[in-house]
Amino acid sequence: MDAGMRTSSKRVKFLVLWALLLLAKLVLAATLQPFGDEAFYAWEARHPAWVYSDLPGLTAWIAWLGAQVGGPGVFALRLPFVLLGAALPWLVVRITRRWFGAEAGWQAGLLALLMPLGGLMGLLALPDVPMLVAALLCLDAFASLMRRVTVWGLVQLALALAMGAFAHYRFALVVLAGAAGLACTPAGRALLRHPGLWLALAIGALAWAPVLAWNLSHAGAGLGFQFVDRHPWQPQWRGLWWPLVQGLLLTPLLAWLLGRSLLECWRRRRDSEPAWAFMLGLGLVAVPGYFVFGFFTDAERVTFHWPLAGWLALCCVAPPVLARWPSRARRLLHATAGLGLAAMLAYLALLASAQGRSSLAAGPAYADNFSGWSEVATAVRDDLRAMPDDTLLVADNFMLAAQLRLALGRDDVRVLPHPINQKHGREVQLATWGLLDDGAQDWAGRPVLLVLEDTARPLRQRLAGYRELCDRVGRLPVPRVLNVDHGRKRFLRFVLGEAVATGPAGGCRLPALAWLETPARGDTLAPGDEVRGWALASGSGITRVELRLGGEVVAGLEPDLPRPDVAAYWGLGPDDGDRFGFRFAMPAVPGVPAGRAWLALRLYTADGGVEDWPAQPVRWRPSGQSEAGAAQGGREADQR
Structure with a gap:
């Protein structure tokens, strides 16, 4: 098979897989219950700002755009993120074509699609989507600028840096990885002497000004949450699981290929093609750097997706390495990666159906952040119909409040103080909006529907939580209990009349x-x-x-x-x-x-x-x- 036929074959495979994945993501975007953070970003979109307590503003702006185009609802919220995620493999193709030609470009794009996290990125309305787009746009700009400095290349770099700054605090690590890449290659060091590059970098740096200004006016709440509060900054041996987790998420043979590609960057670091030395510096920060980082950082929340920018970047240098593999090994890699991608799609399809979520309730694969929200929203809607029009709706934590706001279309949901508000960096934002509720003293005698996500606290902490609740709201009536998926998600609803008597928890009736x-x-x-x-x-x-x-x-x-x-x-x-x-x-x-x-x-x-x-x-x-x-x-x- 000549080179033209091989290129055409890979292009067709890429286009077919890209279209099928886009269709699958659109279906799942319409059927998966909202992830807790997604619902909060939709809430932030109702309060336009440059910066919020958890993130810079870009994610909320994109969510606002989705609502303007498609109206309220989770599908409209996710649609612009799905489209941004669909651009990622095309950027991988574009970068690789610059370095190694068209055939390698389509091969790299296929690898990015077959990578389960890469192929499905964009399904959820999360800040990682615009951050990854910004990272690959920066990589594409550097790939162009190291060959020839152009105005468009500098403009693209400046815009990508600004986009990343408005996407996530974690983009600072992407900037560090890019700087390491430039330092590792003569073409990169020569580029650092060009005044146009520094102008682009200055424009990108200016995008961090709103973030710094917000933190200065809020006692560093955002920086403290992202870089101090959520991380123990002490050695944790759980970091040793990182290679195994990444190998499973990438699929083993694809992980092996990308690891070999990083080694190839070391071996060819003095090659005339600057891509190898540049990707050596970038890859060492973006992949092994996260492995070292993982020993000291947050082990309670999901962090397995953090190195994804590095893995997608390594896809750009993987085709020359893969070309040396025997044809049987290449077919096996594509087959195993495809099976991993299909397994991830099947799992998400299970989560998208009530029967599927219920079937997972007995084991560790149950995803509580995708479960129970539509059921509790239906129950709350029914409760409110039987209550006066001026009833206050109060949730016990930000995630439940955000889900109820999204489902019911009301922006006046109040939130009680709760450990997870602070744990997830949302307490300051709720206070800024005036929606952090202190209990009965803030209700001015109005009727209240109080909704608790009972399973948001571990069992050992629930009685203390009930006592704290009683101190805030007074004697609790008999709760209306909603068990979802056999009680893996459990909600308590309290209908509180106009007269709420506060008092010590010792005199309270607790659940x-x-x-x-x-x-x-x-x-x-x-x-x-x-x-x-x-x-x-x-x-x-x-x-x-x-x-x-x-x-x-x-x-x-x-x-x-x-x-x-x-x-x-x-x-x-x-x-x-x-x-x-x-x-x-x-x-x-x-x-x-x-x-x-x-x-x-x-x-x-x-x-x-x-x-x-x-x-x-x-x-x-x-x-x-x-x-x-x-x-x-x-x-x-x-x-x-």
């Missing part, structure tokens, strides 16, 4: 808490097995616990076993007592087939409340005792 100690999640359960746990409701008390399997009520009793350990753990007073324990002998349940089933509790409180506790999966064996049950029976026989 119920419970725990199933036996069986554990995923254990086998059969008739005759013991089901044991505890349930409490501080301020009211539990009068009855119902055991449910597969939605069927199978038993009920009053919890009356002493559990002083539970009372001590939760810091309960004498008024609550310590009789929280319960023990069931599992009965036969003919209507529930063998296999995975959901075991749950329904809690009845002394003040008439009924609260469903989240369910947990078990392996139901209706034909006889499980191994655990048999062992328990044997122990009881020995004791007798």
Whole structure:
């Protein structure tokens, strides 16, 4: 096959895959529930500003553009990001063509599309999309300028630098990577002596002025969040997982190819083609640099996408390396990367359907940030219809408030202080908008619908959260409980009348808490097995616990076993007592087939409340005792 036919074949494959991925992203953009941060960026778009507490303004401006073109809703929010993401592989093609010709350009574009994170970038309305576009535009400008300095090249560089500055604080690391690349090649060092480059850099630097001004006027809140507060800045051995995670996300053979491409940059750093030395400096900062960085930075939130700019840049020098591989190895790389991309699409398709999310609820693949939002919005909408028109809508955290604002189309959702507001750098922004609510003292006697995302706090922190809530809003009524996906997402809604009496938490009726100690999640359960746990409701008390399997009520009793350990753990007073324990002998349940089933509790409180506790999966064996049950029976026989 001659060079022209090979180029044509690769171009056709690129165009077909690009079009199919664009179609898939458009479908998913219309069906996936909004990611929590997306909803907040849509909220920021309703309050135009140069800078916000979490980010510079570009992401919100793009979200505003989507709303102007497509109206309210998540698809319109995402549409401009989808289109920006679709430009990324074309930029990879353009950069590679400059260095290695048309055939290599289409090959690099294919690699960028087959990379799961690269091919799907733009699906969500996130700041990484414009930041990556800005990074590749800078790389393309440098690739041009190192050959010949032109006015257009300098203008492109200046605009790309400004775009990156308005996209994310993390773009500063992209600038550092570019500077390292220029320092590594004679063509780059010669470019640094050109006054036109410094003019472009100065224009790019000016774009950081609003960011610095905002931070100066807000005690460095944005810089503090991005570079200080969210990072422990102490060694964390979890950073050792970084290569494995990146290998899985890129797919192993593609990760190997890009790693070999970085080594090729080292080997050919003195080559006459400046791309190799330039990409050596850039790649060392943008990929291994993040590996070192990962030992000291945020381990609680998602950071696996941070090196993506470096991986996409390395795609531009990968084709000459890939060309030396045997044809079978090249086909295997494309096949495995394609399978990884298909697996990511299949996972997102599962998340886009209610049945898919429910099927994932039993395991670690459940994505709670894509789940529960439409269900709680529907419930809140129904609640508000039955309440006065002047009802205040108050959410307990920024993410829930942003989701309700997006779904209900109202900008007056208030937010209570919550740990995740500060954890995600949104507390200052809410206060700036005047939407950070202090509780009943801010409600001026108006009726209130208070919505809590119960699962936003770990179980060990919930009772303290309830007590803090009671201090802010007064005595709580019986909550309306919404369990989504068997309770993996759980919401509590409180309808508060006009007269809200504040007081100490000790005099408050708090939502119920419970725990199933036996069986554990995923254990086998059969008739005759013991089901044991505890349930409490501080301020009211539990009068009855119902055991449910597969939605069927199978038993009920009053919890009356002493559990002083539970009372001590939760810091309960004498008024609550310590009789929280319960023990069931599992009965036969003919209507529930063998296999995975959901075991749950329904809690009845002394003040008439009924609260469903989240369910947990078990392996139901209706034909006889499980191994655990048999062992328990044997122990009881020995004791007798």
